Amino acid sequence: MEIQEIKQRFGIIGNSPLLNRAIDIANQVAPTDISVLITGESGSGKEVFSHIIHQMSPRKHGPFIAVNCGAIPEGTIDSELFGHEKGAYTGAVGERKGYFETVNGGTIFLDEIAEMPLGTQARLLRVLESGQYIKVGSSKVEKTNVRVIAATNVDVYDAVKSGKFREDLYYRLNTVPLRIPPLRDRKEDVFLLFRKFTSDFTDKYRTPPILLDDEAQQVLVNYSWPGNIRQLKNMAEQLAVLERDRTITAQTLLSYIPAESARNLPMRVENQPKEDFSERDILYKVLFDMKRDMVELKKLVAEIIEHGGVSINHSSQTLNQLYRDIEIPGSNEQQFTLQKPVINSNNNNINTNPYNITQDAEEVEESLSLIDKESDLIRKALKKHKGKRKLAANELGISERTLYRKIKELNL
Secondary structure (H helix, E strand, O other): OOHHHHHHHHHOOOOOOHHHHHHHHHHHOOOOOEEEEEEOOOOOHHHHHHHHHHHHHOOOOOOOOOOHHHHHOOOOHHHHHHHHHOOOOOOOOOOEEOOOOOOOOOOOEHHHHEHHHHHHHHHHHHHHHHEEEOEEEOOOEEOOOOEEEEEEEOOHHHHHHHOOHHHHHHHHOOOEEEOOOOHHHHHHHHHHHHHHHHHHHHHHHHHOOOOOOOHHHHHHHHHOOOOOHHHHHHHHHHHHHHHHOOOOOHHHHOOOHHHHHHOOOEEEEEEOOOOOOOOHHHHHHHHHHHHHHHHHHHHHHHHHHHHHOHHHHHHHHHHHHHHOOOOOOOOOOOOOOOOOOOOOOOOOOOOOOOOOHHHHHHOOOOOOOHHHHHHHHHHHHHHOOOOOOEEEEEEHOOOOOHHHHHHHHHOO
């Protein structure tokens, strides 16, 4: 069947190439019995495509049922899908047929498949591979002949990596992936859909036709529509019922867009820098933070020199701790020289001139060569961890592979 005929039969509106491609894939896969995974944002029309696949398949005369996996409680989803025996659990007063038994010979559409519990996923995988299942509370193996079409509005592969979705089930369902484009990628279809919806609702409620001025049409087309077709349809219905002035302006249209979605409207931003936190940026930040700490240390030393009457115990503990904790990467005598003071335990004061700070400490600018800093940091990390690259890489916040590459590049 041609794409245009499919659109007329199932009431699909639009001429977007992405939409036409999705319809073409559904048309090609429909005559087969393989599983299909439909992906797309909420409200983009995934269930419509499940009907297309079923109605154009040899199972079109068999039953069709749509099940929202996210709407069924975890404790009862096995019973809903596979049925249960009498007394299988508290409240099971009689035997119950599950969807896979009821829809035998037809098609079952599992919407929001990513919300299915892991235990139920294992049962579903067995049905897909062998057509066998066991009712809750039974030991008898049942057979079914059902085609499974699944859909989700999340990235299932991310769920696989996080351990929330079985990898084997993902590959079993994803035999033929079918992506439904969001409305923001079908800008040429937005006004056609809006005109169809408003026409239907004005006929339904016997109200005058709705018209959009030029600015309102631009707002309609350029809005990102996070709720997709469902959101557009709801807005058309509201306008058809509530607006007394049947010529809609841009200001009126904006009043129907949720306040939190205002950021989804297009805006022109010039010369906005793009954030990109690379290794170099992180190293620069670390180095500048260390330089700032050194300035604070200089201030502390100056205050100690200026106020000579400091308790011996307090001063010795504080200064010794500073020397243990603070390391100056890449420093040399020409840039900054700090000698550890000798604290005399026989008097109550620290030597009024215990530090030798070169006069040009504020005049000579510290070297900010990235290569020098990288080399120094890597050497110190390796020395600290006695040459163990894995521990040194963790200390530096980079991967062991990156550390190995840096060692080769810098000839360390």
